[in-house]
Amino acid sequence: MGKDQLQGALDLLILKMLARGPLHGYGLAQRIQQVSDEALRVEEGSLYPALHRMEQLDWIGAEWKATENGRRAKYYKLTPAGRKQLAREEKAWSRVTGAVAKVLRYA
Amino acid sequence: MPLLKRLRSLFRRKELDAALDEELKFHVEQKMLDYIAAGMSPEAARTAAMRSFGGVEKTREECRDMRGTNLLENFWRDLHYGIRTLFKDRRFALMAIFALALGIGASTVVFSVVYDGLLNPFPYKDAAGITVFQIHNSTDTGTRGRGAFAFSEFLDYRDQNHVFSDVVGTAYTNVLYSTAGGMERLRGSYLTTNTFPFLGVQPLLGRWLTDDDGNPGAPPVFVMSHQLWKEKFGGDPKLLGTPLVLNGASRTLVGIMPPRFKYFGSAVYFPLSMARDSPNAVNEYNRPRWLVAEERLKPGVTYQAVAADIDVIARGLAKSYPDQYPKRFTIHVDSLASDVVGDSKAMLYILLAAVGMLLLIACSNVANLLLARATVREKEIALRASLGASRGRLIRQLLVESFALAIAGGALGCIFAYAGIQLTAAIIPSMLPGEAVVELNRVVLLFAVGVTLLTTLLCGLAPALHSVRGDLSSRLAGTAKGANSSFRHGKLRAALVIVEVALSIVLLASAGLMMRTLYALTHLDLGFNPANVLVMSVEFPDGTYTTVEKKKAFFEQSLSRIQALPGVISAAETISLPPYNSARSDITVPGRTHSEEWDTMFDVCSEDYFKTIGLHLLRGRLLSASDVDSGRFVAVVSQTFARLYLAGQDPLGQKFKFNALDQIAQTPHDAYFEVIGVVADIHNDGLQKAPFPQAYVPYTITAYENRALLIRTAVDPLLLVKSVREQVWAVDRNVALTDAETLTHYLQEFTYSQPEFGLESLGAFAGIGLLLAAIGVFSVMAYTVSLETHEIGIRMALGAQRADILKMVLRKGLALVTGGILIGLATSLAVTRMLSSEIWGVKSTDPLTFSAVVIIVVAVGAAACFLPARRATRVDPLIALRHE
Numbered sequence: 001m002g003k004d005q006l007q008g009a010l011d012l013l014i015l016k017m018l019a020r021g022p023l024h025g026y027g028l029a030q031r032i033q034q035v036s037d038e039a040l041r042v043e044e045g046s047l048y049p050a051l052h053r054m055e056q057l058d059w060i061g062a063e064w065k066a067t068e069n070g071r072r073a074k075y076y077k078l079t080p081a082g083r084k085q086l087a088r089e090e091k092a093w094s095r096v097t098g099a100v101a102k103v104l105r106y107a
Numbered sequence: 108m109p110l111l112k113r114l115r116s117l118f119r120r121k122e123l124d125a126a127l128d129e130e131l132k133f134h135v136e137q138k139m140l141d142y143i144a145a146g147m148s149p150e151a152a153r154t155a156a157m158r159s160f161g162g163v164e165k166t167r168e169e170c171r172d173m174r175g176t177n178l179l180e181n182f183w184r185d186l187h188y189g190i191r192t193l194f195k196d197r198r199f200a201l202m203a204i205f206a207l208a209l210g211i212g213a214s215t216v217v218f219s220v221v222y223d224g225l226l227n228p229f230p231y232k233d234a235a236g237i238t239v240f241q242i243h244n245s246t247d248t249g250t251r252g253r254g255a256f257a258f259s260e261f262l263d264y265r266d267q268n269h270v271f272s273d274v275v276g277t278a279y280t281n282v283l284y285s286t287a288g289g290m291e292r293l294r295g296s297y298l299t300t301n302t303f304p305f306l307g308v309q310p311l312l313g314r315w316l317t318d319d320d321g322n323p324g325a326p327p328v329f330v331m332s333h334q335l336w337k338e339k340f341g342g343d344p345k346l347l348g349t350p351l352v353l354n355g356a357s358r359t360l361v362g363i364m365p366p367r368f369k370y371f372g373s374a375v376y377f378p379l380s381m382a383r384d385s386p387n388a389v390n391e392y393n394r395p396r397w398l399v400a401e402e403r404l405k406p407g408v409t410y411q412a413v414a415a416d417i418d419v420i421a422r423g424l425a426k427s428y429p430d431q432y433p434k435r436f437t438i439h440v441d442s443l444a445s446d447v448v449g450d451s452k453a454m455l456y457i458l459l460a461a462v463g464m465l466l467l468i469a470c471s472n473v474a475n476l477l478l479a480r481a482t483v484r485e486k487e488i489a490l491r492a493s494l495g496a497s498r499g500r501l502i503r504q505l506l507v508e509s510f511a512l513a514i515a516g517g518a519l520g521c522i523f524a525y526a527g528i529q530l531t532a533a534i535i536p537s538m539l540p541g542e543a544v545v546e547l548n549r550v551v552l553l554f555a556v557g558v559t560l561l562t563t564l565l566c567g568l569a570p571a572l573h574s575v576r577g578d579l580s581s582r583l584a585g586t587a588k589g590a591n592s593s594f595r596h597g598k599l600r601a602a603l604v605i606v607e608v609a610l611s612i613v614l615l616a617s618a619g620l621m622m623r624t625l626y627a628l629t630h631l632d633l634g635f636n637p638a639n640v641l642v643m644s645v646e647f648p649d650g651t652y653t654t655v656e657k658k659k660a661f662f663e664q665s666l667s668r669i670q671a672l673p674g675v676i677s678a679a680e681t682i683s684l685p686p687y688n689s690a691r692s693d694i695t696v697p698g699r700t701h702s703e704e705w706d707t708m709f710d711v712c713s714e715d716y717f718k719t720i721g722l723h724l725l726r727g728r729l730l731s732a733s734d735v736d737s738g739r740f741v742a743v744v745s746q747t748f749a750r751l752y753l754a755g756q757d758p759l760g761q762k763f764k765f766n767a768l769d770q771i772a773q774t775p776h777d778a779y780f781e782v783i784g785v786v787a788d789i790h791n792d793g794l795q796k797a798p799f800p801q802a803y804v805p806y807t808i809t810a811y812e813n814r815a816l817l818i819r820t821a822v823d824p825l826l827l828v829k830s831v832r833e834q835v836w837a838v839d840r841n842v843a844l845t846d847a848e849t850l851t852h853y854l855q856e857f858t859y860s861q862p863e864f865g866l867e868s869l870g871a872f873a874g875i876g877l878l879l880a881a882i883g884v885f886s887v888m889a890y891t892v893s894l895e896t897h898e899i900g901i902r903m904a905l906g907a908q909r910a911d912i913l914k915m916v917l918r919k920g921l922a923l924v925t926g927g928i929l930i931g932l933a934t935s936l937a938v939t940r941m942l943s944s945e946i947w948g949v950k951s952t953d954p955l956t957f958s959a960v961v962i963i964v965v966a967v968g969a970a971a972c973f974l975p976a977r978r979a980t981r982v983d984p985l986i987a988l989r990h991e
Contacts, residue, residue, distance in 0.1 A: 025130060026137040044134060044159075045166045052127075052173035064126075074130045 015086040022077035189508035207516025210469025212523025228543035232307025244433035257395040276398030292843035297379035313362035321380030335374040451538030481574035509567025517559030536860035607880040608927020614873035619956035621866040627948025634789030636721035640850040641824035668834040679716040692767030727784030738807035742780040748800035888975040900987025920972030
């Protein structure tokens with residue numbers, strides 16, 4: 001898989017996580033790690049540029065809110081455009097993984 | 108990316124940066140809290156959190172990039188930085204800017220000539236859609252042919268074609284206008300009445316000519332050019348609506364055109380009805396009026412479609428007008444501009460190619476200087492890379508630097524171009540359309556900007572890519588000098604210098620060939636002596652001097668009066684202007700059969716013609732006063748005429764007939780001329796062609812057509828114009844004398860001016876190219892010497908003499924020059940063949956030219972190597988070795 005697809009995978013993960021509700025960057029990284037049973041670790045160096053890019057693309061919106069312990073943090077949430085993008089990326093992703101799975105099975 | 112958002116980001120930069128910092132700080136703090144919760148000490152937790160985050164600065168920079176505004180911000184920062192570093196290295200910057208300015212300036216000048224002269228010279232409506240078609244005789248060389256048509260033939264094309272939205276026709280006419288000073292002749296044109304809407308240029312004052320003006324019984328009107336209005340009538344607007352007596356008849360002035368309207372270079376325009384029975388269908392000799400046709404294409408029609416459509420019509424018309432169509436012909440279609448510029452197009456394209464080479468030399472030069480700088484700046488670049496600048500970022504920064512150079516070069520180049528265009532407009536020969544205005548206009552400026560951007564890429568990209576190649580960080584450790592990458596720079600720089608030398612060889616060779624051409628043309632034996640000969644056309648009013656007796660009386664009196672003027676050596680009547688003869692006919696020689704046509708030029712002249720132009724008699728005798736007086740059918744022929752048509756027998760006493768005379772009502776039919784003398788050949792078909800057969804007969808054989816005067820003088824011929832006029836007007840005030848000029852002036856204008864212009868332009872380009880190449884050689888050698896100071900020091904410590912060092916450095920430098928020369932020669936041999944249309948009297952592979960070019964380049968190259976070489980010999984071994 002090329003670099004673009006890896007980036008696409010990160011976008012997909014972020015969009016998917018945010019579909020369940022707003023999260024800040026740190027929470028997002030933690031959540032991905034937890035959900036994947038520690039298998040996927042998102043580098044901060046990739047996460048934040050990706051978030052800022054998606055914000056510029058209007059897939060996600062951002063809002064400064066207080067955390068549970070009263071600290072101000074930047075929370076990201078899905079926009080309608082982001083929801084559409086998520087649907088598109090999920091479809092593309094399952095096509096790719098389906099194809100790879102087929103190859104693995106029959107090759 | 109939404110543009111609005113991006114723009115907003117640009118103006119909220121500080122705010123966004125603060126938010127980004129806070130976001131990242133939050134992330135690290137959260138991580139730290141997690142580590143503390145897991146049992147780490149606060150100190151250890153902070154360190155671990157920072158470490159796990161990785162490059163904070165890099166992440167921050169990448170997040171900023173995502174805003175899409177960083178590009179612009181960085182650009183300004185880079186530009187600022189670039190200008191500052193360039194300012195520190197002023198000598199380099201000035202040299203680069205100067206080289207670029209020369210390249211950009213020169214190409215802008217040439218582009219302005221091509222654009223304003225060939226691509227967009229006309230002020231007319233949609234001028235690019237105006238075409239010209241010609242009947243091209245397949246046996247002739249080139250593509251030109253007949254583009255003028257007899258009145259009814261013109262109408263046939265207009266009515267029968269399916270490809271033109273409109274066809275207009277123009278017929279030249281001489282217009283005699285009586286002034287207080289005497290009779291003057293104006294250039295006039297009959298324009299078919301659809302012409303003004305066709306051209307779409309509104310008159311400055313009054314109205315243009317309409318269909319109604321061509322109707323029978325319509326009051327006679329005309330339109331005047333701006334130039335005539337200003338020069339002869341002082342730009343008086345009250346002139347509009349007043350009648351003027353033109354060609355002996357009163358016509359009312361109804362319109363004055365704006366300055367750039369110079370259609371067919373005429374001063375006055377008359378309406379020409381397109382009715383087939385129009386009285387204007389014939390000229391003053393009652394012969395069909397000939398119209399030069401111009402057409403406008405219907406939308407979407409190609410030149411091929413035009414050629415095909417016209418071909419069908421022409422085949423049909425060839426049956427109705429068999430004399431006017433060659434046996435085999437093709438239809439040639441061209442745009443108006445291309446047709447007017449004609450043979451000079453080749454020269455324009457050659458200049459365009461040459462200036463392109465010059466621009467390449469300038470770019471190589473600047474690339475070379477940038478590479479030298481890049482080597483010196485290796486450490487700086489490595490430092491920036493290790494501080495987190497990405498390769499793309501570094502390349503961008505270096506490109507911005509060359510952009511700053513190019514902008515400065517472009518600005519200076521525009522100033523050069525402005526001056527250059529003034530100069531060019533002054534020396535450019537009359538090869539461009541009269542309407543063309545060569546100037547630094549918007550399109551030309553746009554071109555200059557485009558060239559500037561192109562040069563940024565051309566000269567900046569290679570050095571920029573080069574300096575970020577390989578392992579950047581390792582360079583910090585080593586010394587810049589002698590590092591592996593510098594060696595690569597060295598090779599690239601050598602290659603660039605070789606290219607520069609090679610290109611300047613091509614330019615020098617082209618300029619050299621032009622010089623040889625001009626020399627050959629100006630040193631050609633014309634067969635006659637053009638110095639101190641005054642030429643004037645004689646224009647008779649319509650309907651006068653229609654008999655031989657009247658013309659003879661006029662010329663006898665005029666010539667004897669002129670000959671009596673002080674300063675006049677001799678004077679003669681003629682119909683031609685050597686070396687361009689106009690009358691041409693095929694001949695019949697009794698008793699000789701031949702399959703091809705036997706053509707000759709012929710002149711009808713008075714007995715002093717030979718003396719006046721300095722023609723040598725070889726056999727027999729010249730025309731005598733009595734031959735002329737009685738209009739005897741005798742002829743003097745040229746050497747070539749005798750050799751081709753009268754071979755095998757004594758030419759004297761043989762007889763022949765001009766077949767063309769049989770077709771003209773006013774000339775003697777079936778007239779056989781006896782050869783009485785043979786004279787030397789003269790160049791009568793232009794200088795570049797071999798002499799054509801030529802015959803001279805007494806001017807008193809016919810009253811047909813207009814005549815000219817040739818006057819040999821002992822003083823500056825132009826001083827005599829006024830007194831000659833007075834003498835002629837003393838005979839008849841109604842005769843106009845026009846086009847008064849010297850024969851040498853005509854030779855200059857028609858024959859020498861284009862190669863001269865080519866030589867001046869190519870010579871200038873070659874000179875600039877050579878200068879830039881010399882700078883290239885110099886800078887590479889100076890750099891090499893500075894790199895090798897250490898080695899030279901060792902050699903000298905080991906006992907090498909100064910002469911050895913000098914030789915070593917010169918050898919290296921001359922190796923570069925030799926490489927360039929070899930490649931340049933090979934290229935030139937291929938390229939100069941394209942010059943063949945412009946060079947004459949010299950082969951495109953002329954050994955003399957090429958050797959001279961090589962000598963010049965070797966000499967200049969050696970001079971450019973000498974300074975660095977001398978510096979090398981001054982190296983003090985002690986200092987050089989301590990240098991490490």
